[in-house]
Amino acid sequence: MLPVYHSTLDFARQQDEEDPLQDFRHRFLFPQHHDRDVVYMTGNSLGLQPKAVRTALEQELSDWAMLGVEGHFHATTPWWKYHEALQEPLGRIVGAKPHEVVAMNALTVNLHLLLATFYQPTPQRYKILCEAGAFPSDDYALETHVRLRGLNPSDVIIEVAPREGETTLHAEDIITAIREAGQNLALVMFAGVQYYTGQVFDMQSITYAAHQVGALACFDLAHAVGNVPLELHEWKVDAAAWCSYKYLNSGPGGIAGVYIHEKHAMNKDLPRLAGWWGNDEQERFAMKKGYRAAAGAQAWQLSNAPALLMATHKAALEVFDEAGMPRLRAKSELLTGFLAFVIRDIAGSRIRIITPTAPEERGAQLSMFIEKNGRAVFDYLMAHGVIVDWREPNVIRAAPAPLYNSFEDVWRFGEALKGALASS
Numbered sequence: 001m002l003p004v005y006h007s008t009l010d011f012a013r014q015q016d017e018e019d020p021l022q023d024f025r026h027r028f029l030f031p032q033h034h035d036r037d038v039v040y041m042t043g044n045s046l047g048l049q050p051k052a053v054r055t056a057l058e059q060e061l062s063d064w065a066m067l068g069v070e071g072h073f074h075a076t077t078p079w080w081k082y083h084e085a086l087q088e089p090l091g092r093i094v095g096a097k098p099h100e101v102v103a104m105n106a107l108t109v110n111l112h113l114l115l116a117t118f119y120q121p122t123p124q125r126y127k128i129l130c131e132a133g134a135f136p137s138d139d140y141a142l143e144t145h146v147r148l149r150g151l152n153p154s155d156v157i158i159e160v161a162p163r164e165g166e167t168t169l170h171a172e173d174i175i176t177a178i179r180e181a182g183q184n185l186a187l188v189m190f191a192g193v194q195y196y197t198g199q200v201f202d203m204q205s206i207t208y209a210a211h212q213v214g215a216l217a218c219f220d221l222a223h224a225v226g227n228v229p230l231e232l233h234e235w236k237v238d239a240a241a242w243c244s245y246k247y248l249n250s251g252p253g254g255i256a257g258v259y260i261h262e263k264h265a266m267n268k269d270l271p272r273l274a275g276w277w278g279n280d281e282q283e284r285f286a287m288k289k290g291y292r293a294a295a296g297a298q299a300w301q302l303s304n305a306p307a308l309l310m311a312t313h314k315a316a317l318e319v320f321d322e323a324g325m326p327r328l329r330a331k332s333e334l335l336t337g338f339l340a341f342v343i344r345d346i347a348g349s350r351i352r353i354i355t356p357t358a359p360e361e362r363g364a365q366l367s368m369f370i371e372k373n374g375r376a377v378f379d380y381l382m383a384h385g386v387i388v389d390w391r392e393p394n395v396i397r398a399a400p401a402p403l404y405n406s407f408e409d410v411w412r413f414g415e416a417l418k419g420a421l422a423s424s
């Protein structure tokens with residue numbers, strides 16, 4: 001149950017006082033605007049820097065300076081096993097067993113690696129189903145990957161689009177599209193949370209429907225990881241990939257992650273693109289010919305891990321883990337509920353929130369369709385120290401991150417919005 005909201009500073013401060021996570025805010029570095037913390041609402045794009053990251057990086061630099069190549073085995077976190085230090089916390093965040101996850105590469109790279117394994121077209125079963133208006137990198141990955149297999153993207157890719165005049169998808173339309181593709185469907189490759197609208201998709205039902213027609217289900221969790229509760233193993237999701245620079249606060253271009261269900265991850269014969277870091281650990285340094293897959297998701301690693309990015313990720317995940325997904329989600333529902341209330345209270349019909357209203361269908365982000373002068377509203381907010389983002393043709397996205405945003409931030413957002421609407 002959401003509380004009865006009031007768009008007043010007193011109400012916001014009262015909520016902050018009752019917030020069990022209020023102190024986490026002080027563990028992050030906020031950009032400044034006129035000597036004051038900005039109202040940072042773009043954790044859905046790039047999370048803020050945890051203060052602990054600098055210490056973690058200094059430790060790696062010092063280990064490198066003192067140990068040189070020996071750091072692979074003797075650094076504080078030995079570099080050759082760095083991914084192991086991240087498996088437990090990542091498993092908790094995505095609802096997976098530790099050996100089903102691995103931190104590696106960047107998101108789009110990992111999408112290609114997952115496609116290499118989980119898209120195995122046959123003359124009958126070759127279609128891929130995704131959401132219309134997916135993030136461009138996902139579109140490009142699918143399109144080029146399909147071409148690489150000698151197939152034509154327009155024969156292969158089925159896009160599920162919103163109904164006429166609507167902006168979000170009906171859950172039943174996704175399931176119907178999966179059933180209609182039936183025996184021709186090889187793979188569902190869907191977002192967990194849609195980047196533009198903030199809609200959360202029912203990953204469990206999508207996976208179930210895909211399996212019923214004999215297809216596999218993979219998800220891009222860029223906007224879902226660290227934002228909404230995930231139970232990938234229990235939902236029997238086949239594979240997923242995400243980035244760590246949004247709600248996981250692991251820095252621009254930070255190390256990404258993948259999940260591979262153990263029924264696949266333990267299958268050493270699956271087709272894949274391999275490198276020495278995914279080889280059986282016992283023989284990794286034996287320099288022998290012939291790839292022998294390690295057990296678990298770690299077998300999909302190609303290269304030795306970038307220690308500086310791994311250190312950043314580890315430090316950021318420690319902060320995240322301390323707060324824990326259940327408490328973060330509980331606060332997120334309240335905080336985003338407050339943001340929705342403030343927007344409606346202040347903007348009335350000038351702003352249409354296109355993100356679904358039901359808490360289970362949204363995460364932290366709200367996408368606001370501005371009926372007129374949207375760009376001027378955005379420019380005003382930015383000039384007044386409220387950091388949001390702009391998406392053509394007329395959408396402002398704002399995402400209060402429960403780990404470091406306060407209810408007072410949302411109130412300050414509302415005050416700036418008043419000024420923006422009055423002047424544009």
Ligand SMILES: Cc1ncc(COP(=O)(O)O)c(C=O)c1O
Nearest residue numbers: 106107108135137138195222243
């Ligand atoms: C949904 C989605 N997919 C893919 C990407 C691209 O990620 P990367 O540049 O890390 O490959 C992003 C980046 O924000 C994203 O939001």
